[in-house]
Amino acid sequence: MIKSILVVDDSKMSRKLVIRALPEEWDAPVYQATNGLEALEIFHDKSPDIIFLDLTMPELDGFGVLAALQKEDNKVPVIVISADVQTEAYERAIGLGARAFIQKPMSPGDVRKVVQELHLL
Amino acid sequence: MDEKVSHLVNMAVSQINAGMVILDADHNIVLWNRFMQIHSGISEDDIKGKNLFDRFPDLKGSGIEKKIDSVFLLKNLAFTSWEYRPYLFKFANTHSVIGDEEWMQQDCTFSPMIDESGTVTHICLSVFDATNTATYQKKLLRASGSLMKQRNTLAEINKKLEEAQNQLLQSEKMAAVGQLAAGVAHEINNPVGYVNSNVSALEGYINELLQMLAAYEVCEPALDQNNALTEALEQAKKSIDLDYLKEDLIDLLKESKEGLDRVKKIVQDLKDFSHVDESEWQHADLHKGLDSTLNVVNNEIKYKAEVIKNYGEIPEIKCLSSQINQVFMNLLVNAAHAIEERGTITISTGTKDNGVWVEIEDTGSGISQEKLPRIFEPFYTTKPVGSGTGLGLSLSYNIIQKHKGIISVESEPNKGTRFYIWLPIDIEFDDNSNANVA
Amino acid sequence: MIQTKEQFDEDRRDALQEVVNIAMGQAGDSLAKLFGTFVELSIPKFHLCDVNELNQELSKNSTYAEKMTILRQPFSGQLRGEGIALFNNSGVNELAVLMGYEGEVTYSNEREMLLDVCSILVGACLNGVASQLGISLSYTAPTIITKDTTTEKFFKPESIQWRYAMIMEVCLTLEQYDFTSNMLLFLSEESFPPLMNKLDQMLDEL
Ligand SMILES: Nc1ncnc2c1ncn2[C@@H]1O[C@H](COP(=O)(O)OP(=O)(O)O)[C@@H](O)[C@H]1O
Numbered sequence: 200m201i202k203s204i205l206v207v208d209d210s211k212m213s214r215k216l217v218i219r220a221l222p223e224e225w226d227a228p229v230y231q232a233t234n235g236l237e238a239l240e241i242f243h244d245k246s247p248d249i250i251f252l253d254l255t256m257p258e259l260d261g262f263g264v265l266a267a268l269q270k271e272d273n274k275v276p277v278i279v280i281s282a283d284v285q286t287e288a289y290e291r292a293i294g295l296g297a298r299a300f301i302q303k304p305m306s307p308g309d310v311r312k313v314v315q316e317l318h319l320l
Numbered sequence: 321m322d323e324k325v326s327h328l329v330n331m332a333v334s335q336i337n338a339g340m341v342i343l344d345a346d347h348n349i350v351l352w353n354r355f356m357q358i359h360s361g362i363s364e365d366d367i368k369g370k371n372l373f374d375r376f377p378d379l380k381g382s383g384i385e386k387k388i389d390s391v392f393l394l395k396n397l398a399f400t401s402w403e404y405r406p407y408l409f410k411f412a413n414t415h416s417v418i419g420d421e422e423w424m425q426q427d428c429t430f431s432p433m434i435d436e437s438g439t440v441t442h443i444c445l446s447v448f449d450a451t452n453t454a455t456y457q458k459k460l461l462r463a464s465g466s467l468m469k470q471r472n473t474l475a476e477i478n479k480k481l482e483e484a485q486n487q488l489l490q491s492e493k494m495a496a497v498g499q500l501a502a503g504v505a506h507e508i509n510n511p512v513g514y515v516n517s518n519v520s521a522l523e524g525y526i527n528e529l530l531q532m533l534a535a536y537e538v539c540e541p542a543l544d545q546n547n548a549l550t551e552a553l554e555q556a557k558k559s560i561d562l563d564y565l566k567e568d569l570i571d572l573l574k575e576s577k578e579g580l581d582r583v584k585k586i587v588q589d590l591k592d593f594s595h596v597d598e599s600e601w602q603h604a605d606l607h608k609g610l611d612s613t614l615n616v617v618n619n620e621i622k623y624k625a626e627v628i629k630n631y632g633e634i635p636e637i638k639c640l641s642s643q644i645n646q647v648f649m650n651l652l653v654n655a656a657h658a659i660e661e662r663g664t665i666t667i668s669t670g671t672k673d674n675g676v677w678v679e680i681e682d683t684g685s686g687i688s689q690e691k692l693p694r695i696f697e698p699f700y701t702t703k704p705v706g707s708g709t710g711l712g713l714s715l716s717y718n719i720i721q722k723h724k725g726i727i728s729v730e731s732e733p734n735k736g737t738r739f740y741i742w743l744p745i746d747i748e749f750d751d752n753s754n755a756n757v758a
Numbered sequence: 759m760i761q762t763k764e765q766f767d768e769d770r771r772d773a774l775q776e777v778v779n780i781a782m783g784q785a786g787d788s789l790a791k792l793f794g795t796f797v798e799l800s801i802p803k804f805h806l807c808d809v810n811e812l813n814q815e816l817s818k819n820s821t822y823a824e825k826m827t828i829l830r831q832p833f834s835g836q837l838r839g840e841g842i843a844l845f846n847n848s849g850v851n852e853l854a855v856l857m858g859y860e861g862e863v864t865y866s867n868e869r870e871m872l873l874d875v876c877s878i879l880v881g882a883c884l885n886g887v888a889s890q891l892g893i894s895l896s897y898t899a900p901t902i903i904t905k906d907t908t909t910e911k912f913f914k915p916e917s918i919q920w921r922y923a924m925i926m927e928v929c930l931t932l933e934q935y936d937f938t939s940n941m942l943l944f945l946s947e948e949s950f951p952p953l954m955n956k957l958d959q960m961l962d963e964l
């Protein structure tokens with residue numbers, strides 16, 4: 200059961216796109232962060248049940264966030280949504296524990312499809 | 321699209337005055353329009369379904385595969401330009417009557433053909449005949465190339481002019497130095513004159529004093545032997561070493577007179593050489609000119625060569641003697657430069673055909689047969705930068721020309737060189753000649 | 759065009775940056791597939807500047823002080839402008855191998871290859887932007903403008919047609935091959951209104 204959601208992206212437009220694409224079934228509060236440091240702070244404060252994470256960001260990038268979570272041995276599902284679509288980025292993100300990888304530009308159905316596959320609905 | 325329009329499109333593809341080829345993802349030819357058929361001589365039926373690289377193996381390994389890949393992957397356009405790749409397909413030149421390209425020069429474009437899902441399914445290759453442009457462009461390039469060359473030549477000439485100007489400045493400086501020298505010579509002349517006459521008088525007096533002394537010496541034995549005076553006399557003689565003094569006095573006087581002669585000579589040479597007061601045509605003795613020039617360049621010659629003078633009997637000739645001296649100087653300095661260790665410079669003179677000749681011969685390095693015709697050219701020099709200007713002989717040549725004389729040269733490598741000058745005794749000017757202008 | 763800077767407000771800037779980042783991400787992936795090697799593309803930077811400020815703006819990047827080969831490819835459509843690719847003349851031989859030129863790299867090969875890379879870079883960046891904005895662009899064949907010049911010598915204010923432009927700056931690096939190329943996309947002044955419109959459409963859909 201998803202009780203709160205964290206969306207991390209340095210682009211306001213992208214955050215909005217993600218939020219708009221969230222399944223209607225999830226009637227839960229959405230927290231937003233614009234970089235990795237902010238993301239970790241909110242994460243520890245609010246303990247969201249799912250994270251949508253951009254990779255390329257200032258301060259601390261998405262890989263940094265994944266690494267921090269892995270270190271804490273935290274199993275919160277993280278879905279990466281990134282414009283960096285080279286295989287290197289994909290493999291690295293999955294290697295750091297990301298559960299899924301959505302390529303930008305994403306289409307509205309992408310989020311739903313992924314959370315369904317992950318049995319999070 | 322309705323049938324009529326699609327028929328027209330097909331017609332257009334066939335008739336368009338450019339090559340059109342459609343390739344599928346495996347590089348197989350799907351379409352080969354009329355332009356391609358005509359220029360390649362290959363019908364569409366023969367080539368349809370064949371692989372582009374199999375039919376045109378020359379295209380392999382030349383970057384074309386990657387171009388096509390990039391169009392499939394990136395949906396961008398790829399190009400070839402005749403400038404860097406004259407043609408993709410080797411077609412005979414369309415401008416076969418006039419024109420110098422053997423093959424049709426081509427500009428080509430690879431464009432992606434994208435379906436509704438956004439995937440590139442085919443590539444459309446268009447081939448444009450760029451022979452005309454190429455021909456003009458190449459002509460232009462050639463023209464600008466030759467312009468460039470001309471510009472470079474001009475720059476070179478400019479540089480030479482600059483050097484010539486420097487040379488002129490140099491000779492102006494020389495003239496100024498000459499003037500200064502003449503002034504100094506004049507100033508020195510006066511004191512040297514009275515020192516000279518004083519020394520002559522001194523010589524007379526000393527001779528008389530010595531005679532007087534001799535007379536006294538004859539009287540000496542008449543003095544009383546044990547007289548204290550005799551003693552004192554002996555003492556004085558000893559202390560001044562009278563015998564030596566008498567001898568040395570003569571020598572000193574002789575040397576002083578020689579020294580004075582030399583000063584007089586140098587002063588005279590400086591005056592002769594600079595000839596500031598004499599920029600007009602005058603009768604002059606070339607031997608005097610040669611001697612004064614030798615004195616001026618003595619420093620350059622003395623360590624290199626022994627100078628042998630074979631002077632004949634010559635009359636004075638009408639000339640600009642300062643300029644003639646300049647010629648002598650150039651020839652003498654060149655001769656000295658040509659001698660590596662030690663050698664001789666022989667100066668001979670004589671008369672011939674109403675004129676006077678001067679030969680300056682050296683035992684130096686000589687000049688090779690190929691170089692000989694060039695030595696009178698301005699700026700021709702074989703000497704290292706800074707030490708030769710290549711102007712000496714050309715200047716000399718001009719001066720002799722102005723005197724309606726002759727200058728010629730004979731040389732044998734490793735043996736030596738002989739310069740020959742002939743000058744008329746009495747130069748005659750044409751009425752409209754401006755030879756007077758130096 | 760003073761209002762341009764104001765028009766280009768934070769939301770629009772954010773949207774354009776994201777569109778371009780995404781385009782570059784796709785470009786990087788395609789280039790990596792094309793070259794068969796990892797490709798690093800810098801995060802695109804935007805400059806909105808007057809022609810007189812151009813050199814000052816560019817001088818912030820020290821690589822532009824070096825002598826480079828400069829190429830350009832014009833594009834037109836709803837967005838008009840020029841892509842300028844700058845090569846620092848190293849790694850050319852390795853690149854030739856990547857681009858499928860066999861044998862010795864001749865002068866002509868090298869020139870054509872640089873033209874190829876210019877066209878690939880410009881196309882890769884702009885196609886991604888165009889498809890996200892839902893517009894189509896057409897491209898003219900690239901040309902080599904100069905060899906061995908610094909940008910300062912090249913971008914002389916008096917020799918540039920436009921007064922005001924948007925410049926997007928990206929750097930492509932093939933680390934294994936010691937190859938770097940900088941690309942500057944100049945968007946002409948008249949492209950601003952349609953660009954702003956398209957961005958607004960995207961933002962409105964949110
Ligand atoms: N006596 C000579 N022996 C050998 N070479 C000579 C002699 N005189 C002239 N040359 C050659 O002719 C060239 C041109 O001479 P000149 O015009 O006086 O210019 P410069 O002495 O400045 O080189 C010299 O560089 C030298 O090669």
Ligand SMILES: [Mg+2]
Pocket residue numbers: 650653654710712713
């Ligand atoms: Mg000389």
